[in-house]
Amino acid sequence: MTTLDIGKTSRTVPESPHVALFATCLVDLFRPVVGFAAVKLLEEAGCRVEVPDAQTCCGQPAYNSGDRADASAIARKVIEAFEPYDFIVVPSGSCGGMLKKHYPVLFHDDPDMRLRAARFGAKTYELIAFLRDVMQIDVVNARHEGAVTYHDSCSSLRENGIKQQPRELLESVDGLELREAKDSEVCCGFGGLFSVKYPNISNSMVSDKVDRLTETGAPLVLSGDLGCLLNIAGKAAREGRPLEARHIAEVLADMTDEPPIAGARE
Amino acid sequence: MKPTSHHFKENAARALTDVQLQRALGNIGEGFVNKRASARDALPEFDALRDRAKAIKDHTIEHLDLYLEEYERKVTEAGGQVHWAATAKDANEIITWICRDAAALSVTKGKSMVAEEIGLNEALEGAGLEVVETDLGEYIIQNRHEPPSHIIAPAVHLNKDQVIADFRAKHTHLPADRQLDEPSALVGEARSVLREKFLRAEVGITGANFLVAETGSSVIVTNEGNGDLTQLLPRVHIVVTSIEKLVPTLEDMNTLLRVLARSATGQDITAYTTLSTGARRRGDPDGPEQFHVVLVDNGRTDMLGTVFQDMLRCIRCGACLNHCPIYNAVGGHAYGWVYPGPMGAVLTPSLIGVQEAGHLPNASTFCGRCEEVCPVRIPLPKMMRHWREREYDAGGTGLLPRIALKSWAFFARHPRLYRLFAGPAIAALARLGGKRGRLSWLPLAGGWTAHRDLPAPSGQTFQARWRAHQRAQRKRRVRGKR
Numbered sequence A: 001m002t003t004l005d006i007g008k009t010s011r012t013v014p015e016s017p018h019v020a021l022f023a024t025c026l027v028d029l030f031r032p033v034v035g036f037a038a039v040k041l042l043e044e045a046g047c048r049v050e051v052p053d054a055q056t057c058c059g060q061p062a063y064n065s066g067d068r069a070d071a072s073a074i075a076r077k078v079i080e081a082f083e084p085y086d087f088i089v090v091p092s093g094s095c096g097g098m099l100k101k102h103y104p105v106l107f108h109d110d111p112d113m114r115l116r117a118a119r120f121g122a123k124t125y126e127l128i129a130f131l132r133d134v135m136q137i138d139v140v141n142a143r144h145e146g147a148v149t150y151h152d153s154c155s156s157l158r159e160n161g162i163k164q165q166p167r168e169l170l171e172s173v174d175g176l177e178l179r180e181a182k183d184s185e186v187c188c189g190f191g192g193l194f195s196v197k198y199p200n201i202s203n204s205m206v207s208d209k210v211d212r213l214t215e216t217g218a219p220l221v222l223s224g225d226l227g228c229l230l231n232i233a234g235k236a237a238r239e240g241r242p243l244e245a246r247h248i249a250e251v252l253a254d255m256t257d258e259p260p261i262a263g264a265r266e
Numbered sequence B: 001m002k003p004t005s006h007h008f009k010e011n012a013a014r015a016l017t018d019v020q021l022q023r024a025l026g027n028i029g030e031g032f033v034n035k036r037a038s039a040r041d042a043l044p045e046f047d048a049l050r051d052r053a054k055a056i057k058d059h060t061i062e063h064l065d066l067y068l069e070e071y072e073r074k075v076t077e078a079g080g081q082v083h084w085a086a087t088a089k090d091a092n093e094i095i096t097w098i099c100r101d102a103a104a105l106s107v108t109k110g111k112s113m114v115a116e117e118i119g120l121n122e123a124l125e126g127a128g129l130e131v132v133e134t135d136l137g138e139y140i141i142q143n144r145h146e147p148p149s150h151i152i153a154p155a156v157h158l159n160k161d162q163v164i165a166d167f168r169a170k171h172t173h174l175p176a177d178r179q180l181d182e183p184s185a186l187v188g189e190a191r192s193v194l195r196e197k198f199l200r201a202e203v204g205i206t207g208a209n210f211l212v213a214e215t216g217s218s219v220i221v222t223n224e225g226n227g228d229l230t231q232l233l234p235r236v237h238i239v240v241t242s243i244e245k246l247v248p249t250l251e252d253m254n255t256l257l258r259v260l261a262r263s264a265t266g267q268d269i270t271a272y273t274t275l276s277t278g279a280r281r282r283g284d285p286d287g288p289e290q291f292h293v294v295l296v297d298n299g300r301t302d303m304l305g306t307v308f309q310d311m312l313r314c315i316r317c318g319a320c321l322n323h324c325p326i327y328n329a330v331g332g333h334a335y336g337w338v339y340p341g342p343m344g345a346v347l348t349p350s351l352i353g354v355q356e357a358g359h360l361p362n363a364s365t366f367c368g369r370c371e372e373v374c375p376v377r378i379p380l381p382k383m384m385r386h387w388r389e390r391e392y393d394a395g396g397t398g399l400l401p402r403i404a405l406k407s408w409a410f411f412a413r414h415p416r417l418y419r420l421f422a423g424p425a426i427a428a429l430a431r432l433g434g435k436r437g438r439l440s441w442l443p444l445a446g447g448w449t450a451h452r453d454l455p456a457p458s459g460q461t462f463q464a465r466w467r468a469h470q471r472a473q474r475k476r477r478v479r480g481k482r
Helices: A025-030 A032-044 A060-064 A068-082 A093-106 A111-122 A127-134 A154-159 A164-171 A199-215 A226-238 A248-252 B005-016 B019-041 B046-062 B064-077 B088-101 B113-118 B120-126 B136-143 B160-170 B183-200 B226-232 B250-264 B309-313 B325-330 B341-352 B369-373 B380-393 B399-413 B415-436 B462-481
Strands: A002-006 A009-013 A018-021 A048-050 A087-090 A124-126 A143-151 A174-179 A220-223 A244-247 B081-085 B106-109 B130-133 B203-206 B210-212 B217-222 B236-242 B272-276 B290-296
Touching: A018 A032, A025 A032, A025 A226, A025 B415, A025 B462, A032 A048, A032 A127, A032 A244, A032 A248, A032 B462, A060 A068, A060 A093, A060 B380, A060 B399, A068 A093, A068 A111, A068 B399, A087 A093, A087 A127, A093 A111, A093 A124, A093 A154, A111 A124, A124 A127, A127 A164, A127 A248, A143 A164, A143 A199, A143 A226, A143 A248, A154 B369, A164 A174, A164 A248, A199 A226, A199 B005, A199 B325, A220 A226, A220 A248, A226 A244, A244 A248, B005 B019, B005 B325, B019 B250, B019 B325, B046 B064, B046 B250, B046 B309, B064 B081, B064 B290, B081 B088, B088 B113, B088 B120, B088 B203, B088 B236, B088 B290, B106 B120, B106 B183, B106 B226, B113 B120, B113 B236, B113 B290, B120 B130, B130 B136, B136 B160, B136 B183, B160 B183, B183 B226, B203 B226, B210 B250, B217 B226, B217 B250, B226 B236, B226 B272, B309 B341, B325 B341, B341 B369, B341 B380, B369 B380, B399 B415, B415 B462
Parallel strands: A018 A048, A018 A087, A087 A124, A143 A174, A143 A220, A220 A244, B081 B290, B106 B130, B106 B203, B203 B236, B236 B290
Antiparallel strands: A002 A009, B210 B217, B217 B272
């Protein structure tokens, strides 16, 4: 057993923590390889990983659309299914932020659930933050030849405090050169349903983002959020830009055999 | 000002294809954002100051009634007069009455967002007065009959060529062949035109960045000095301001000024920081004979005690606008009323109703950059979400989106049904994507596929593949044991 200072609270990390992977609906539906990459990274870090059956979506579409009743009903289900584990790990800053920061807010008039949500939130982490801050991993066993650029998703950056962690882990990948894009802290314009409700504003934002990423000259963009990546890859593909996209876990786990997001299949 | 916030989508679409506007918006990031970042980096206690600023505003708003009464008492002691305006109409009537009483023909004005909010210029012009904006940005847009597009840089949506053309059209008494290409030439010309207005005006109207209860002072911050001339030269000075501008002491004002300038323009302090306390006293070399303060409520007390009370902390620095990717894409006019960007997305529905302004809190990706830079830590995305909840509860969300959301929420609550339907749906979508691995068009996702491809799913869900993988591993273990 080791005791770590994680943020403001010190937490005891078991030798081989029992981790539940919340894969997120986008990973589940669009890019299963990210789930497998996350499991591999967690197991290599010494965790016992399970993928609980009772998982779907974190409830963000309802929550961000003002449907609080459905959002809290979903949150209750997720908390019940996942709270027996030592940690809950999510390969997405956006869904991680939802589980960690927003679930407790949903139960402001239910003290019992609010406490459970707060405890649940305290042991929930975005994948990269978990590997780096909790498991203290600083080297991964992976090889990737060439330059990449990294897109900071807004929720990773601002809801989960993730900035250095992915960069530190990428530095440890054999052969990888990390190039920073300009305006890396500016939103890509995805914003969940925003991209569908305000398509032309979203388009203006993702066009700028793809410009900035392409300017780095790196042929591959990585990020911790599949939402942003679907948006960026979809735009780059539509315009025939020389920019491929993958979830960061794929590179860190050395699992890049699948075609890139929006890439042609054999 | 007549709002067009319910036309946000149309306004935004127009803004996105306006070449001149897009060119002007391109400069905001480089300017304001970088300057704020440098100012923040140069002041190690910046975040501690923000906490202090937030605490000061919270405390004042909690005890607003007490501080307002103290402020009125101090203003009266200093020889000024406080007028209470519950609505925009009341405020305009009071100000028009003061101008009439002063037998005024002409009024100079410093920049004031509250004056824009209550439509003061139209009211005064309707009463037969000449009104001249003296802030350069405001002067430029007044001549174009446009509202401001930014709360601290009203003409940020324009570029130099447009301003040169406007000056040539307006200042016909000057030689037609004069050189105006340098910004300094434009400033010089505005200054010479405005000088005459300053000297002629009977009444000067300014806003207030803060009101100090302790002394009955109001303070304005400017970088042009026009505010000083507006409030010192005419016989009558009217301060038009809203009730939440109050702070308890001069020391508190000082704390807020330190975060205001750094957040707004990246300056340690603005070029002019001017306090006015009452009218001219015996022996004073200058100053107005009459000093009036018009305190505007116009919906603000209705925000007290609600989830929107935190919005009353706003000190109008504009940092949230400068850092907002939506504001940077469409500019301020698209928001359709006085207050644009994230602060407007919360304040506008509070003041003119969510029926009119419901688009504004919806048009956000919740990227959180506005809250990150707010000097008084207003949780802007959280409050936008509150507006979305009110709209949803009131049935304001459209039928189709509501059905889609409800269906998705149903599946999200029922994992077995989710798996049952997700598998075939995803397989079908993967087939549609074919070898290209992406879809250029998808029914009901036209908003997405109009501008970008939809990356195709791999073909099987993660959960299905994971279960197959688990079964295979179990089999291998059983075989290994045999």
